[in-house]
Amino acid sequence: MIGNDRVEVRKTHKLFIGGAFPRSESGRTYEVVNTRGEFLANIAKASKKDARDAVISARTGFNSWSKATAYNRGQVLYRIAEVMEGRKDQFINDIQDAEGISNKKAAAQTDQAIDRVVWYAGWADKYSQVLGNTNPVAGPFVNFSIPEPTGVVAAVAPQDSSLLGLISVIAPILVSGNSVIVIASTNSPIPAITLSECLATSDVVAGNINILTGDPAEIMPSLASHLDVNALDLTGVTDPELQASLEVEAAGSVKRVRKAPINPNWQATPSLSRIRAFTEIKTVWHPVGV
Amino acid sequence: MSSLDNRPAESHKGLLAFLAGLPGVDQVGAEARAAALGTRSIKKESKIWAIDLAISMVDLTTLEGADTPGKVKAMSAKALHPDPTDPGTPSVAAVCVYGDLVYAAREVVGDRIHVAAVATAFPSGRASLSVKLADTKDAVAAGADEIDMVIDRGAFLSGNYGKVFDEIVAVKQACGPAHLKVILETGELKTLDNVRKASWLAIKAGADFIKTSTGKVTPAATLPVTLVMLEAVRDYYQETNIRIGVKAAGGIKTSKDAIKYLVLINETVGDAWLTPDLFRFGASTLLNDLLLQRQKMITGHYSGPDYVTID
Numbered sequence: 106m107i108g109n110d111r112v113e114v115r116k117t118h119k120l121f122i123g124g125a126f127p128r129s130e131s132g133r134t135y136e137v138v139n140t141r142g143e144f145l146a147n148i149a150k151a152s153k154k155d156a157r158d159a160v161i162s163a164r165t166g167f168n169s170w171s172k173a174t175a176y177n178r179g180q181v182l183y184r185i186a187e188v189m190e191g192r193k194d195q196f197i198n199d200i201q202d203a204e205g206i207s208n209k210k211a212a213a214q215t216d217q218a219i220d221r222v223v224w225y226a227g228w229a230d231k232y233s234q235v236l237g238n239t240n241p242v243a244g245p246f247v248n249f250s251i252p253e254p255t256g257v258v259a260a261v262a263p264q265d266s267s268l269l270g271l272i273s274v275i276a277p278i279l280v281s282g283n284s285v286i287v288i289a290s291t292n293s294p295i296p297a298i299t300l301s302e303c304l305a306t307s308d309v310v311a312g313n314i315n316i317l318t319g320d321p322a323e324i325m326p327s328l329a330s331h332l333d334v335n336a337l338d339l340t341g342v343t344d345p346e347l348q349a350s351l352e353v354e355a356a357g358s359v360k361r362v363r364k365a366p367i368n369p370n371w372q373a374t375p376s377l378s379r380i381r382a383f384t385e386i387k388t389v390w391h392p393v394g395v
Numbered sequence: 396m397s398s399l400d401n402r403p404a405e406s407h408k409g410l411l412a413f414l415a416g417l418p419g420v421d422q423v424g425a426e427a428r429a430a431a432l433g434t435r436s437i438k439k440e441s442k443i444w445a446i447d448l449a450i451s452m453v454d455l456t457t458l459e460g461a462d463t464p465g466k467v468k469a470m471s472a473k474a475l476h477p478d479p480t481d482p483g484t485p486s487v488a489a490v491c492v493y494g495d496l497v498y499a500a501r502e503v504v505g506d507r508i509h510v511a512a513v514a515t516a517f518p519s520g521r522a523s524l525s526v527k528l529a530d531t532k533d534a535v536a537a538g539a540d541e542i543d544m545v546i547d548r549g550a551f552l553s554g555n556y557g558k559v560f561d562e563i564v565a566v567k568q569a570c571g572p573a574h575l576k577v578i579l580e581t582g583e584l585k586t587l588d589n590v591r592k593a594s595w596l597a598i599k600a601g602a603d604f605i606k607t608s609t610g611k612v613t614p615a616a617t618l619p620v621t622l623v624m625l626e627a628v629r630d631y632y633q634e635t636n637i638r639i640g641v642k643a644a645g646g647i648k649t650s651k652d653a654i655k656y657l658v659l660i661n662e663t664v665g666d667a668w669l670t671p672d673l674f675r676f677g678a679s680t681l682l683n684d685l686l687l688q689r690q691k692m693i694t695g696h697y698s699g700p701d702y703v704t705i706d
Contacts (some may be wrong), residue, residue: 157697164700192648357696 124311140205166312179229256335615645644677
């Protein structure tokens, strides 16, 4: 803006709940700095009540997203990749600021993140053939097993990989028809906020993806004990004590829990394990004439 | 009774003069007042008390063409024990059904809670007086001890206040011992001035309760409308020492909304009205939200819709 008399247009970084961009209900913010310790932005600090609102939105989102056809879910995921492609420069800048890496590395991470969305989009109408099966049984039945989405998933995105890690967590949750409430990396949340702006224009069902920024230690316990949340993805939980206490809370309503991986390599091509983690296998015994 | 329809307007001179003399409602002021009261912060201990009070004020309602005796019975069972996981949960005030299903509700609830029936060609009110009276008597005979009648909005809006008045008087007579709630259908009255007029008209004609809406017209109950109705009730009480009840029905879906109404009552007519005898919520989905919030207060963790019944 130097040498220009325009008034600077400054951005308020907000949450993404139910397809809208609210400030935190609590009105709180926290400062985010880059790796050199320089101020980057004030970020909304989500409270338990924001998380509660997100669950209500996620449940509404789940009810329509889980009924969408597999083909349609693949298209919507692909659409996210399309919109991200158009925002590439912004992602690269965000990642560079957040992670203190070179432009080249940030560009590579952005490309990988977009490719990761496309990779999962492709699985939308294929994973059930791989995870499901017809089972040989000793009786006059056709017996088959198919994966179904678990429901509302509360996830903590990886702390270090601000975009690729985030995408690697939410895409496999979404692909099978779940909805997600994800807490972005606490210290590098800006790429997640940019992603939320892509999601808002990508035909994603409102409420299906909710992005909160703040402290997982504050927000996650209420989500872990929330009876309307069906599963937890603790990928970005770095404190083993917090992870243990969240597992205990989750046990109260028998939630699925995916624990934090040890030394995850986000660059590597993923397996189907993250898709499998948030599906329920339904087995049907269908009588046939003898 | 048909002579009532044609009673000359002269006999209503006093009423018409009174209604014409009512001061207009300051709409902006009413909305601002209602909005200001809606922001009041309620602390935890008060909230749990308020939620229990709100549950005890609910008229659990099903008014669908697809209602069956089975559905009404299931709903009546829920009305008695809203949360089977916690016997400490209060019963609701009443169940509210169509007249022909009163028997089914009565079978389940006995005389433990009230059974309200909508009558007088609900929800439109478009029928002759004799049909409306037959509808009312029918419901009372089937065991309803509260009748929710609709006023003839067509007559009201065309200025035929006398006709509206006479109908309420006649229906009140037909109710016998049953309580009469008069539905103003404020969404069709359009202005708060009309709401004030209709409130006074219903009260003077003998209503035990005045009720905002049928729930079939949008907007249904709103805070400003309820405020105006409560003001009429307050002014009538100051004049006569008689307490008229108010029922807010339709569109109140969350505990937060319900608590706003409780604040509004307390600040407008006082805590004497904070009882199911004088204030009711007409609702179907509100009860589940109240139960979810109640569970949250007691267990400390958020509950989900899987933990309450669907209807």
